[in-house]
Amino acid sequence: MDASEVKVLRGRVLSFVDEPASIDDAKSYRYIEDGAVVVGGGKIIMVGEFNPKAAAHHEIIDHRGKLILPGLIDPHIHFPQMQVIGSYAANLLEWLNTYTFVEEQRFADKAHATRIAARFFDELIRHGTTTAAAYCTIHPTSVDAFFGEAAKRDMLMVGGKVMMDRNAPEALRDTPQSGYDESKALLEKWHGRGRARYAITPRFAITSTHEQMEMAEALAREYPDVHIQTHVDENLAEVAFAKELFPNLPDYLGIYERYHLLGPKTLLGHCIHLTHRECEVLTQTRSVAVWCPTSNLFIGSGLFDHDRLHAHGARIAVATDVGGGSSYSMLRTLDEGYKVLQLRGQRLNPLRSFYMMTLGNARAMSLDDRIGTIETGRDADLVVLDASATPQMALRMEAVDTLANELFLLQTCGDDRAVVETYVAGRPMKSALAA
Numbered sequence: 001m002d003a004s005e006v007k008v009l010r011g012r013v014l015s016f017v018d019e020p021a022s023i024d025d026a027k028s029y030r031y032i033e034d035g036a037v038v039v040g041g042g043k044i045i046m047v048g049e050f051n052p053k054a055a056a057h058h059e060i061i062d063h064r065g066k067l068i069l070p071g072l073i074d075p076h077i078h079f080p081q082m083q084v085i086g087s088y089a090a091n092l093l094e095w096l097n098t099y100t101f102v103e104e105q106r107f108a109d110k111a112h113a114t115r116i117a118a119r120f121f122d123e124l125i126r127h128g129t130t131t132a133a134a135y136c137t138i139h140p141t142s143v144d145a146f147f148g149e150a151a152k153r154d155m156l157m158v159g160g161k162v163m164m165d166r167n168a169p170e171a172l173r174d175t176p177q178s179g180y181d182e183s184k185a186l187l188e189k190w191h192g193r194g195r196a197r198y199a200i201t202p203r204f205a206i207t208s209t210h211e212q213m214e215m216a217e218a219l220a221r222e223y224p225d226v227h228i229q230t231h232v233d234e235n236l237a238e239v240a241f242a243k244e245l246f247p248n249l250p251d252y253l254g255i256y257e258r259y260h261l262l263g264p265k266t267l268l269g270h271c272i273h274l275t276h277r278e279c280e281v282l283t284q285t286r287s288v289a290v291w292c293p294t295s296n297l298f299i300g301s302g303l304f305d306h307d308r309l310h311a312h313g314a315r316i317a318v319a320t321d322v323g324g325g326s327s328y329s330m331l332r333t334l335d336e337g338y339k340v341l342q343l344r345g346q347r348l349n350p351l352r353s354f355y356m357m358t359l360g361n362a363r364a365m366s367l368d369d370r371i372g373t374i375e376t377g378r379d380a381d382l383v384v385l386d387a388s389a390t391p392q393m394a395l396r397m398e399a400v401d402t403l404a405n406e407l408f409l410l411q412t413c414g415d416d417r418a419v420v421e422t423y424v425a426g427r428p429m430k431s432a433l434a435a
């Protein structure tokens, strides 16, 4: 490594080491008031107290007073829905048919896919998100645009071509064979290239026939180390329709179970209307329930039952689900998540929120050996947050006396304005956007 590319980021370093048991669980995180994160070659080289002598030979970036955290992680998002966000609809199926399935057809056009992919990663960076698991469209062009643009920014991204062969417009349908062939070719092309990771992506049971589910199963068997992403139990009409399409199976999750698509690398968007059996299957297979609070409120799908799944021992992640979700910000997402649980009579303390956005989501995506914490040897994906980012936040901060309360203020009032800088593989990316 060239010594000139080593940078010392000085600030208040916060990184979780485990899931916080309570709001005063000081053992769940590591905090350094005047800390230094030394980065180079895309990695974190050292973390500790700031030492002026040791730092003297390197470029020092001064983030004093600001919090340096691991980059935020969004495990469920649809990149082709950037121009769908904020669309007025009564429910999920109307929203899909009226807006989303129309917009997604435009991704057959390479120029459109490339333009939106570039804007997508700019938006993630603006909001402090350094890794996401994204749905592309059925078009291989959309997957190439997605991973091509991620590679330009050296971002660790999970993504895949959606497989859909029914209950969608003609232009958005593949076939069991073409869905398999195209997914396999894209997987071979992108998975493990730089920081790219492929996800086998049957959109949801409603848009795949039995034959297509079998093809997804075949792919998953051939490539056991790749992610699988899909949706389950989001909306009551959707649940009823899925059960109608697969009548001999016990429930909605039972469809994915039948085709052996559940497991530790399976990310299941929503999981709101789970039966007791589904909770047990989810937990036993170590599949991940991905909670999408802004989407669930916006589309009116329901209130996620966090404590019920937690009591089962299920793995839980939290995500934006843009464009059903209404914000790219993980801060806004956890703010809405907090309110969802308030309505359920459940507590979500700010330590747990920030654990979930970082290490929790990294664990849920089985990427915690690379990202999610600030430790020597980890990828240098970081975010710098300022709880005094706006005049009203600065005024409120005057009365904040604990780290947990500062985090809660960031979550309650913060958005992209609170993101001072986003580092991807050690490089400052947000300031570069503005330049």
Ligand SMILES: [Zn+2]
Pocket: 076, 077, 078, 231, 269, 321, 324
């Ligand atoms: Zn989704």
